[in-house]
Amino acid sequence: MSVLVPDSPRLAAFRRNLLNPLKLRLFALQRLPMAALAGLRVTQLTNEAATVTVPFKYLTQNPFRSIYFACLSMAAEMASGILAMMYTSTNEQSVSMLVVGMQAEFTKKAVTRIAFTSTDGAAIAQAIAESCATGEGRTVECTSTGRDEAGDVVAVFRITWSFRAKKKA
Numbered sequence: 001m002s003v004l005v006p007d008s009p010r011l012a013a014f015r016r017n018l019l020n021p022l023k024l025r026l027f028a029l030q031r032l033p034m035a036a037l038a039g040l041r042v043t044q045l046t047n048e049a050a051t052v053t054v055p056f057k058y059l060t061q062n063p064f065r066s067i068y069f070a071c072l073s074m075a076a077e078m079a080s081g082i083l084a085m086m087y088t089s090t091n092e093q094s095v096s097m098l099v100v101g102m103q104a105e106f107t108k109k110a111v112t113r114i115a116f117t118s119t120d121g122a123a124i125a126q127a128i129a130e131s132c133a134t135g136e137g138r139t140v141e142c143t144s145t146g147r148d149e150a151g152d153v154v155a156v157f158r159i160t161w162s163f164r165a166k167k168k169a
Contacts, residue, residue: 011090014090015086024041024042035078047121050117050121051079054071054114055113075144076104077159080142080161081161085097095131095166099162100160100162101141102159107154108155112150114148116145116146118142118144120143124140124161124163131164131165138163142158142159
């Protein structure tokens with residue numbers, strides 16, 4: 001079950017900042033230096049979905065001339081993680097978030113820029129709202145699907161996030 005996520009000025013400001021190439025680069029250098037080094041970019045961010053790209057370049061390739069699975073994992077996690085971060089950082093109550101599980105399926109060699117898309121924003125927002133209401137932790141399994149420039153699926157990651165509202169002081 002998912003909820004319709006209303007837009008707010010705080011969510012709009014978060015999206016605007018991460019979609020600005022300079023602000024994204026500064027954020028990545030400060031909080032996600034390996035993502036900055038690998039060249040990850042947020043290309044789409046709405047209340048419901050996020051897309052993160054990882055380029056095929058010297059720093060991201062393995063000896064088999066494809067993108068190293070760790071770089072693919074980083075982009076897949078960031079696609080769902082940026083949605084989670086958007087909702088936790090703009091929430092009135094402090095909420096912690098943590099990856100508690102990951103599964104991956106690789107279906108094609110990654111030899112071009114890969115775009116990972118997660119469409120689990122509503123489920124994430126609902127889990128955070130439930131955690132704030134009950135004080136109990138909630139988990140959400142997010143799917144990040146990676147497609148190459150031709151639109152073919154390269155990999156599908158299922159990342160399980162845990163959210164827990166922190167107690168008010």
